[in-house]
Amino acid sequence: AQKITQTQPGMFVQEKEAVTLDCTYDTSDQSYGLFWYKQPSSGEMIFLIYQGSYDEQNATEGRYSLNFQKARKSANLVISASQLGDSAMYFCAMRERIQGAQKLVFGQGTRLTINP
C-alpha cells in the first residue's frame, strides 16, 4: 500500500521568504501521481499542483513548484515569495489505483504560518 510522510507538523516563515514543505512517499507502482493541496482555516481543500511519475520536468504553477526527486521518493512543495494568505495546512497526496478507481492517499499535513 502507498504511504505519504510529511515530517514537519508546523513551520513558521517570514513573509516574502521562500519555504519548502517536505513530502516523502512509498510505493511499488511504476506509474503514480503526486498532489499538493492547501487547506485554509475555512476548511476547503484547494488543489495546488500535480506531478506525474513519468514527468521529466518538475511541475510549476505560479509561485508553487514541486521538487520531484524520484530516486529519493520525495516530492517537496516550494512556495516562493510567501504571503500572509499562504498560512494554512498543506497536504501531500498520492494517487492509488484500485479497480480503476483513483483514490488519494494523504499525508498528515504541515501547518504553515507566515509571519509579517
Add this chain to the structure above:
Amino acid sequence: NAGVMQNPRHLVRRRGQEARLRCSPMKGHSHVYWYRQLPEEGLKFMVYLQKENIIDESGMPKERFSAEFPKEGPSILRIQQVVRGDSAAYFCASSPRAGNSYEQYFGPGTRLTVT
C-alpha cells in the same frame, strides 16, 4: 459552472441519532469519492461510487456507515447511531470518469459534531 456541492456544511447530532450527508457532484461527473478528516489529520478515503454502484468501500467502517449514489439525485453518506468518534469533516470529491485523479474536485466538506 457550479462546483461540487455538499450540504449541510455543519451538522450537529446527539449520540445515537442518524446523520445524512449529501454530495452533488459537478455537472457531468458520474464518479464520487468520500473522504473523512479527523481533527488534526489528513483525509482518509472511505468509499468510491459510480451511479447506482459502490465500486470500492474498503475505507468504510464495517458497521453504521453506508453510502449510495442513485441514478437521480445526490450521493448520500449515512451514519447510523452516531458516536462521538464520528465527529469529523467529511469531504466529497467528484470526477468525470475513472481516470486521472488530477480531475478529482473536492466539495467544501460537511463538519459533523456529535454531542
